[in-house]
Amino acid sequence: MYGRLKLAIVFCLLLMFGVPAAAQSPGAPTVITIGAGGKTGVYYAVSSAICRLVNRARKSKNVICRYKTGGSVANIKALRKKQIDVALAQADWQYHAYNGTDPKTFPNGPFKKMRALFSAHPEPYTVLIHPDGGIDNFTGLKGKRIDIGPIGSGQRGTSENLFKVFGWKPNDFKSIGGTPPGAQARQLCGKEIDAMIITLGHPAAAVMEAISSCNAQILSVSGSEVDKFIASSPFYSLAQIRQKIYRGSDDVVQSFGVRATVVTSTDISDEIAYHVVKSVFEGFERFRRLHPALNYLEPKSMLKDGLTAPLHNGALRYYKEKGWK
CATH class of the missing domain: 3.40.190.10 (Periplasmic binding protein-like II)
Known part of the structure; x- marks a missing residue:
């Protein structure tokens, strides 16, 4: 027994x-x-x-x-x-x-x-901004309160490497947070941060939450610096976030991504x-x-x-x- x-x-x-x-x-x-x-x-x-x-x-x-x-x-x-x-x-x-x-x-x-x-x-690199955050394009993130995901996450590492291409250092931002996607969305809509960055497949619950709760907008990530970043590696490529998969997303959003x-x-x-x-x-x-x-x-x-x-x-x-x- x-x-x-x-x-x-x-x-x-x-x-x-x-x-x-x-x-x-x-x-x-x-x-x-x-x-x-x-x-x-x-x-x-x-x-x-x-x-x-x-x-x-x-x-x-x-x-x-x-x-x-x-x-x-x-x-x-x-x-x-x-x-x-x-x-x-x-x-x-x-x-x-x-x-x-x-x-x-x-x-x-x-x-x-x-x-x-x-x-x-x-997994497109995805940047969501609060509509009242005063950010019009990717370079507008500089000086803002951003969250790039937890330490140990791929999305955080990708952001840190991309920022180097732009010549940005951690002290170029008002703050850099490190919370999971769900918490990022709540912080964005609570105006605790101005932008959240995630690298993930779409549609995603965290993106849906941010858009439905505070009309967050998905920012295009493109330009010469991004092209340089893509060209420097064998694993990045141009990517798109398809239209119509989120409320109000009538246009394709340009970005880059990985598998x-x-x-x-x-x-x-x-x-x-x-x-x-x-x-x-x-x-x-x-x-x-x-x-x-x-x-x-x-x-x-x-x-x-x-x-x-x-x-x-x-x-x-x-x-x-x-x-x-």
């Missing part, structure tokens, strides 16, 4: 907190932990969508999928420390982590054990990587319906767009079976 109770307690703890798949004992349920993003962002929805599909075979595969909040940079660091098994990350931070090209952010050198599973939705990517490491077995990838693509129509940002995905482009790290052997096995590789 005591033994059964003890086993039940251990199983419940696995469900609640998860143990990375690479660290689990034989015979125990394999808990796959995915590093996502803020609860109002698309990363959170994508992680949820992946887990829903993986968990459809939880009994036959003895696999349980869970997800936790994080952000691109934080997720990659957690993946490297084996605290999670799969990470969502912007393509630019995947590139820097794998190649070791941003030692300030990733001081432990190139993460050569990183492996790609697939890429997901495009969201789904990565893991060689610490994860080929079988687990294969199961995750197969679960997503065998249930692809269901996957695309789980969030509007996923509606326009095409399977074959997800094998290459935004990916720097090599494909995991388990993922590659599935793609070869489908004739995609």
Whole structure:
């Protein structure tokens, strides 16, 4: 009786907190932990969508999928420390982590054990301004109260790198906040900040909240400095925020962006990587319906767009079976 109770307690703890798949004992349920993003962002929805599909075979595969909040940079660091098994990350931070090209952010050198599973939705760099903030264009952000997202998020790192191209330093702004997207929207509409910056797929709950609550406006991000920024990297490209997806958004908004990517490491077995990838693509129509940002995905482009790290052997096995590789 005591033994059964003890086993039940251990199983419940696995469900609640998860143990990375690479660290689990034989015979125990394999808990796959995915590093996502803020609860109002698309990363959170994508992680949820992946887990829903993986968990459809939880009994036959003895696999349980869970997800936790994080952000691109934080997720990659957690993946490297084996605290999670799969990470969502912007393509630019995947590139820097794998190649070791941003030692300030990733001081432990190139993460050569990183492996790609697939890429997901495009993520335009998105600037929302309060209509009373006195900002007419992107350069008008200088001297204002802005929020660029939490420390460890890809969006914050992208903003910091873009600001350098404009020659801006932190003290060129009245304040620079670091809160999640949902809190950003509330601060913007409460006039605590003049602008919020996020990098995410659209439509997004945080953007909807800001527009519906205080008629926030999406600012175009373009010009010679932005062109220079795009040209300096292999992972940025011109992007657009489509018209009609938000109330009052009658025109296309020009910006730039990256791809969201789904990565893991060689610490994860080929079988687990294969199961995750197969679960997503065998249930692809269901996957695309789980969030509007996923509606326009095409399977074959997800094998290459935004990916720097090599494909995991388990993922590659599935793609070869489908004739995609």
